[in-house]
Amino acid sequence: MKTHSAHFYPFIPAGGVGSRLWPLSRADAPKFLLDLTGSGHSLLRSTYDRLIDLSSDSVMVITGRTHAQAVKQQLPECTDTDLVLEPSPKDSGAAIGLASAIISLRDPEAIIGSFAADHVVEPTEEFHRVVEEAVVTAASGRIVTIGITPTSPSTGFGYIRASENLNIEEAPSALKVEDFVEKPDEDTARAYVRSGHYTWNAGMFVAPAQLLLKHLQANQPELHDGIMEIARAWDTDQRDEAMDRVWPSLPKIAIDYAVAEPAAAAGDVAMVPASFTWDDVGDFAAISRLNRAVNVDEVAVIGKNKRVMTDNASGIVASDTSRIVALIGVEDIVVVDTPDALLVTTQEHAQRVKNAVNSLKENGETDVL
Structure with a gap:
């Protein structure tokens, strides 16, 4: 400097x-x-x-x-x-x-x-x-x-x-x-x-x-x-x-x-x-945009599980389970698969995930937060 x-x-x-x-x-x-x-x-x-x-x-x-x-x-x-x-x-x-x-x-x-x-x-x-x-x-x-x-x-x-x-x-x-x-x-x-x-x-x-x-x-x-x-x-x-x-x-x-x-x-x-x-990596659309990990077709894949299959699909998968995740004919999808919670949305609605978190808090489902 x-x-x-x-x-x-x-x-x-x-x-x-x-x-x-x-x-x-x-x-x-x-x-x-x-x-x-x-x-x-x-x-x-x-x-x-x-x-x-x-x-x-x-x-x-x-x-x-x-x-x-x-x-x-x-x-x-x-x-x-x-x-x-x-x-x-x-x-x-x-x-x-x-x-x-x-x-x-x-x-x-x-x-x-x-x-x-x-x-x-x-x-x-x-x-x-x-x-x-x-x-x-x-x-x-x-x-x-x-x-x-x-x-x-x-x-x-x-x-x-x-x-x-x-x-x-x-x-x-x-x-x-x-x-x-x-x-x-x-x-x-x-x-x-x-x-x-x-x-x-x-x-x-x-x-x-x-x-x-x-x-x-x-x-x-x-x-x-x-x-x-x-x-x-x-x-x-x-x-x-x-x-x-x-x-x-x-x-x-x-x-x-x-x-x-x-x-x-x-x-x-x-x-x-x-x-x-x-x-600022504010939502899953940002992760899809920034991710430098190996992609499967047009799907960005992050997390420990790489068992992802795609057919005419695009978006992002973040998986920490051993389940196979198969995406068929979906565009700009967001799938987050964890042992105790599963999120499925689209990149267009990625900002609304916060609303789900607020609902979980209101319902007392704090064990997954």
Whole structure:
């Protein structure tokens, strides 16, 4: 990396279940722990490998305590001091805030980078170049988000509206952010894409840790004070006591509301547009699109079971049973076969899998979640 790299510390918030990928993704095996692209590595492992060469030290991971063992198995190089285990889910404000606080106390000049554990990014070289621009921009005193050029008028993402170029010498693409926009309806999304002034908000942030914490203190003082108390105890033998005592009382709020939106209103946010390909692997249609495993005709096959037979069929099969799966005369089908749950849908309706998960919760069928 270029200037300021000696103070860059990326970290990985690894949370969420990925309910649109049920029954492949479960509470005890969320999507970031799975290989969903046929690469031979989980999404978490791939994210860690993508970031480690950018870091001036190590890469911190923030995840739930229930995933501690699995994360340690996948990332044996991640030390206990760089593995933040949440006692309970608190949304991204607490996770990103605490990681930033810990790092800021270790290095007051730190620039942090927050990158989700379950995204697919290619190629790595171009990702590194964009992050380098973001680090330089952050060093100028701004919170920086990486904007994804929309490929469709998606209603599933928030949007970023940017304006003039900031004329930063080593970050020629950096733009001033005017505001963040919530997930729009379809007509509004189409207007955003046509305008050319909006990018998808992928939740990637690069920022001076002290500036991020300053905005957190101004907008969420209770959350700020709580995470700072935990952070001050982090590199001591009081870490677990402070976490168990303070964490349950922290407000639950997304980093967008706690920091990004008010910081943008104050003129402190910039955006660097992504020139790499990006996918949040949000549903089974995405897995079919991204999968690099061996295909049977036009059917992508992932999972332990490769006993799939097809006849004039297309789609995706994810199977962890020993059953033969035969697809005949069906298009864009999605079949997920596990020992205790079977999902059959189409790629067109892949986003609706979350509705099935909600129904299972309401009916008390939590043993399969």
